[in-house]
Amino acid sequence: MESSVIAERHGTEVTGCPVMHHDFSKTREMGAYWTLANELRETCPHFYNKYAEGGYWVFTRHDAVNDIYKTPEIFSSASITPWEPDPIYRFVPTQVDAPDHIKYRRILNPWFSPKAMEAAAPMIRETCRGFIEPIVPKGECDFYEAFALRFPTAAFLTVIGVPITYTDVFVGWVDAFFGGFGGDPEGAAGMATALGEMRVFWKEQLDDRRREGHREGDLFSYLLDAKFDDEPLDDDVLLDMCTVLTLAGLDTTRAELAYMFHHLAQHPEHRQRLVEDPEIIPLAVEETLRYYTIIFGDGRKVTRDVEFHGVQLKKGDMVYGLVSGANRDPRHWEQADEFVIDRKRNNHFGFASGPHRCLGMHLARREMAIAVDEWLKVIPNFELATDAQLFERGGGAMMSLSTLPLRWDVRS
Amino acid sequence: MGHGRCYSLAPQMLTSDDEGYVTIRGGDPIDVPDDLQELARDVEGTCPESAISLIDE
Numbered sequence: 036m037e038s039s040v041i042a043e044r045h046g047t048e049v050t051g052c053p054v055m056h057h058d059f060s061k062t063r064e065m066g067a068y069w070t071l072a073n074e075l076r077e078t079c080p081h082f083y084n085k086y087a088e089g090g091y092w093v094f095t096r097h098d099a100v101n102d103i104y105k106t107p108e109i110f111s112s113a114s115i116t117p118w119e120p121d122p123i124y125r126f127v128p129t130q131v132d133a134p135d136h137i138k139y140r141r142i143l144n145p146w147f148s149p150k151a152m153e154a155a156a157p158m159i160r161e162t163c164r165g166f167i168e169p170i171v172p173k174g175e176c177d178f179y180e181a182f183a184l185r186f187p188t189a190a191f192l193t194v195i196g197v198p199i200t201y202t203d204v205f206v207g208w209v210d211a212f213f214g215g216f217g218g219d220p221e222g223a224a225g226m227a228t229a230l231g232e233m234r235v236f237w238k239e240q241l242d243d244r245r246r247e248g249h250r251e252g253d254l255f256s257y258l259l260d261a262k263f264d265d266e267p268l269d270d271d272v273l274l275d276m277c278t279v280l281t282l283a284g285l286d287t288t289r290a291e292l293a294y295m296f297h298h299l300a301q302h303p304e305h306r307q308r309l310v311e312d313p314e315i316i317p318l319a320v321e322e323t324l325r326y327y328t329i330i331f332g333d334g335r336k337v338t339r340d341v342e343f344h345g346v347q348l349k350k351g352d353m354v355y356g357l358v359s360g361a362n363r364d365p366r367h368w369e370q371a372d373e374f375v376i377d378r379k380r381n382n383h384f385g386f387a388s389g390p391h392r393c394l395g396m397h398l399a400r401r402e403m404a405i406a407v408d409e410w411l412k413v414i415p416n417f418e419l420a421t422d423a424q425l426f427e428r429g430g431g432a433m434m435s436l437s438t439l440p441l442r443w444d445v446r447s
Numbered sequence: 448m449g450h451g452r453c454y455s456l457a458p459q460m461l462t463s464d465d466e467g468y469v470t471i472r473g474g475d476p477i478d479v480p481d482d483l484q485e486l487a488r489d490v491e492g493t494c495p496e497s498a499i500s501l502i503d504e
Contacts, residue, residue, distance in 0.1 A: 101497075105496075105497075140448075141466065144448045144466040144467060145465050145466055147448070147467075148448055148463070148465060148466055148467035149448075149451045149454075149455075149463055149467050150463065150465060150467070317455065321452070379456065379489040379492070379493060380488075380489055380491075380492025380493055381452070381492075381493055382452070382492060382493050382494055382495040382497070383495065384495060386450065386495070388495045388496060389496070392448075392449075392450060392495070392496075394448070396450065396451075397448070397451060397467065
C-alpha cells in the first residue's frame with residue numbers, strides 16, 4: 036500500500052493522514068474489494084486518495100459514513116462521484132439537494148412504496164417463475180446471463196407498465212451503459228448510444244399517453260399528471276427520471292442477486308436453513324446487502340468549510356464514504372466479518388441512508404426474496420459449475436461479478 | 448419513504464403509510480409490553496436512520 040503523509044494542504048496543517056493512490060475502478064478477483072475496504076478501514080479512519088487530475092477524502096469507518104449520510108446540508112449530492120466533482124449530467128432526483136429533492140421524491144415514493152410493491156408481488160412472483168421454469172431441466176446455467184438481469188428487468192417493466200416483451204431491449208441498454216462505465220473508449224460509444232435510445236423510448240411512451248390517453252397502472256400516465264410546485268414536470272426531467280430508475284434499479288439488483296446466489300452455492304447449510312425456514316429469507320436478503328454490499332463507496336460534495344472527524348474540509352472538496360468498510364466495521368457490528376443469515380439488528384447502508392436512500396429498495400429486496408424462495412423450491416441444491424477464479428468489476432462505485440456458472444442435479 | 452426495516456420486523460407494533468414512512472400503532476410513543484421488549488430492541492437496532500429510540504422508564 037503506497038502512502039505518505041500530507042504536511043500541507045490548502046495551507047492548513049493536517050497531520051497523520053496518509054495520501055494513497057488507489058484505483059477503485061479496475062477489475063479484481065471476487066471479494067477483493069471488501070478485503071481492500073477492511074484493510075483501509077483498519078489502517079486509517081480517513082485518507083486522501085490522489086489521482087492524476089485531483090483527489091478526494093475517503094472516510095473508512097461506520098461513524099463517519101453515518102455522519103456524511105445524516106448531514107446532507109454539508110455533504111451535497113450535486114456530485115456523487117468524487118473523481119468527477121462537476122459532472123456534465125444531472126440525475127434527478129439523485130443529484131438534487133434540499134429543498135427540491137423531497138418534492139421529486141414525494142412524487143415517486145408512492146409508486147415504489149412497500150404497499151405498492153406488496154400489490155405487485157403476485158405479478159413479480161409469476162414473472163420470476165417464468166424465468167426459472169425453463170432453466171430447471173437444463174441442470175446448469177450462467178446465473179448472471181440467464182436470470183440475474185433478465186428477471187429484475189422484467190419485474191421492473193411490469194411495475195412501471197411496459198410490456199415485458201421489451202425485456203431483451205432493456206437488458207441490451209443496461210449492458211451497453213455499464214460497458215462504458217469503466218472508461219473504455221469503445222464502451223463509451225455504446226453507452227452514449229444506449230442513453231440516446233432510452234430517451235427516444237421514453238419520449239415515445241410519453242407522447243403515446245398524451246395522444247392516446249392515460250392508462251391504469253402506468254408510470255408514464257402518473258408522471259404526466261404529477262405536479263412540482265403546481266407545475267407539470269418538463270420533458271427533460273421526465274426523461275432523466277425514467278433513465279435513472281432504469282440504470283439505478285437493474286444492474287444493481289443483478290449484482291446483489293449474483294453475490295447472494297454465489298454465497299448460497301458455497302454454503303449448503305444456509306440453503307438448507309432457508310428451505311426449512313423460508314420466513315427468514317428477508318433477513319438473509321438484508322444480510323446479503325450488508326455483507327456483500329455492492330456500493331464500494333458513496334461520494335458527496337462539501338458545501339462549506341468544516342472540520343469533520345479530525346479533517347479540515349474546504350468548500351468544494353469531494354468526500355467518499357466507504358460504505359463497504361462501514362458495513363463490516365467491527366466498531367459497529369457484532370460478528371462483523373461473518374454472514375449471519377438471520378441477523379435482526381441490521382441497520383446496514385446497502386441502500387444508503389439519509390434523504391437519498393434508495394427509492395427502489397422495496398422493489399429490489401422483494402425481487403431478491405422472491406428469487407431465492409422460488410429458486411430453492413425447485414432447485415434446493417446447486418453449486419458453482421467452475422473452478423476458475425471469478426472476477427468483479429469495480430466500476431468506481433458498484434461491484435458486480437461478470438459471470439456465475441451454476442449446476443444442479445435434474446430430477447427425473 | 449423509509450427503509451421499512453422496522454415495520455417489516457415488528458408489524459404488531461408498527462405499520463407504514465402510502466409513502467412508506469413508519470407510523471406507530473396506537474399512538475406515539477407507545478408503551479412496549481414485556482413480551483415485545485426484545486423485539487423492540489431489534490427494531491431500534493435495525494433502523495439505518497437511527498430514527499427509533501426506546502426510552503427506559
